[in-house]
Amino acid sequence: MPKVALITGGSRGIGAATARLAAERGYAVCFSYRHDEYAAEQVLQDVRALGGEALAVRADVCSEADVLRLFKHCGDAFGPPHALVNNAGILEAQTTVENMTADRLQRVFNINVIGSFLCAREAVRRMSTLSGGAGGAIVNVSSRAACLGSPNEYVDYAASKGAIDTLTIGLAKEVGGAGIRVNAVRPGVIHTDIHASGGEPDRVERIKSAIPMQRGGHAEEVARAILWLLSDEASYTTGSFIDVSGGR
Template sequence: MSKVILITGGSRGIGAATARAAGQRGYDVCISYRRDEPSAERVLEDIRGYGRRALAVRADVAEEVDVLRLFAECEQHLGTPQALVNNAGVLERQSRLEDMDAGRLQRVFNVNVIGTLLCAREAVRRMSTALGGDGGAIVNVSSRAACLGSPDEYVDYAASKGAVDTLTVGLAKEVGGTGIRVNAVRPGVIYTDIHASGGEPDRVERVKSGVPMRRGGSAEEVARAILWLLSDEASYTTGSFIEVSGGR
C-alpha cells in the first residue's frame, strides 16, 4: 500500500520541491495552497507523471476549519497520511520591531505557529498508535532565522520559527512512544519567492557573501533533507534539526 504525505504550502518553493521529490520516491501526495491554484495544478501534473496520486486542497492553515477540511479531504481521496510536512509559512515586509503593528504580528504567528500546531495536532490524532493509528513522521520547516534572530528585517518571523523549534522538541518527546517521529529542517537563504513577500526579491544575492559556502541554496536541497527525515533511514531520529544553510 502506498504511503500518503500531506504537505502544507505545497504549490511553490520548498513545499513544491518536497511534493515533487515525494512523488518520485513513491508517495501519494496531498498539498495545500492558499491562492495560487495554477502553480498547485502544475505540481499535481508532475506528481501524476511519476505514476502517483495527487490532490491539492485550498486551505488557510491559520483557520481551524480549513485544517480539518484539509485532513478530511486527504483521507477521503488518498488515505490517512503517514507523513506530514508543516511547510506553510509567511513573512511580511522587512521592518524593525518598532514599526510593526499587532495586525502584522498576528498574521505571522497565526500561520507560522498556530497553523503548524493545528496541522501537527491533526496528524497526531491519525498517526498515534495510542489512538489507533499506525505511526508516522512529521517534519516542520523552521528557519535559520530562529537561531540568528533576523535583526532589522524579520524579528517577528524569526520569533515564530523559534516557536516551531520548541514545538518540534516538545512534541517529539510527547509522542515518541506512540510511533511518531517529529523533526525539523532549518533552511538558510534559499532561492524562493518568499523574499519577494519581504520586499526584496533578490535578497539571496545580497546576503550570500555572508554564507560560508558563498551561495544561496535551492528548494530541492531542502526537500532532500526533509525526505530523509521522513524516511526509514532516520528511524531513530526524533526531536532533531538539520541545518540546510550552507554553514550560516
C-alpha cells in the same frame, strides 16, 4: 498502497519541491495551497508526470475549519497520512520591531505557528499507535532565522520559527512512545519567491557573500533533508534538526 504525505503550502518553493520528491519516492501526495490555483495545478501535473498520485486542497492553515477539511479530503482520497510536512509559512515586508503592527504579528504567528500546531494535532490524532494509528513522521520547516534573529528584517518571522523549534522538541517527547517521530529542518537563504514577499526579491544575491558556501540554497536541497527525516533511514531520529544553510 503507497504511503501518504500531507504537505502544507505545497504549491511553491520548498513545499512544491517536497511534493515532487515525495512523489518520486513513492508517496501519494496531498498538499494545501492558499491562493495560487495555477501554481497548485502545475505541481499536480508534475507529480502525475512522475507517475504519482496527488491532490491539492485550497486551505488556510490558520483556520481550524480549513485544517479539518484538509485532513478529511486527504483521508477520503488516500487514507490517513503517514507523513506531515508543516511547510506553510509567510513573512512580511522587512522592518524593525519598533515599526511592527499587531495585525502584522497576528498574521505571521497565525500561519507560521498556530497553523503548524493545528496540523500537527490532526496528524497525531491519526498517526498515534495509542489511538489505533500506524505511526508516522512529522517534519516542521523552521528556519536558521530562529537562531540568528533576523535583526532589521524579520524578527517576527524569526520568533515564529523559534516557536516551531520548541514545538518540534516538545511534541517529539510527547509522541515518541506513540510511534511518531517529530523533527525539523532549518533552511538558510534559499532561492524561493518568499524574499519578494519581504520586498527584496534579490536578497539571496545581496547576502550570499556572508554564507560560508558563498551561494544561496535551492528548494530541492531542503526537500532532500525533509524526505530523509520522513524515511525509515531516520528511524531513530526524533526531536532533531537539520540545518540546510550552507554553513550560515
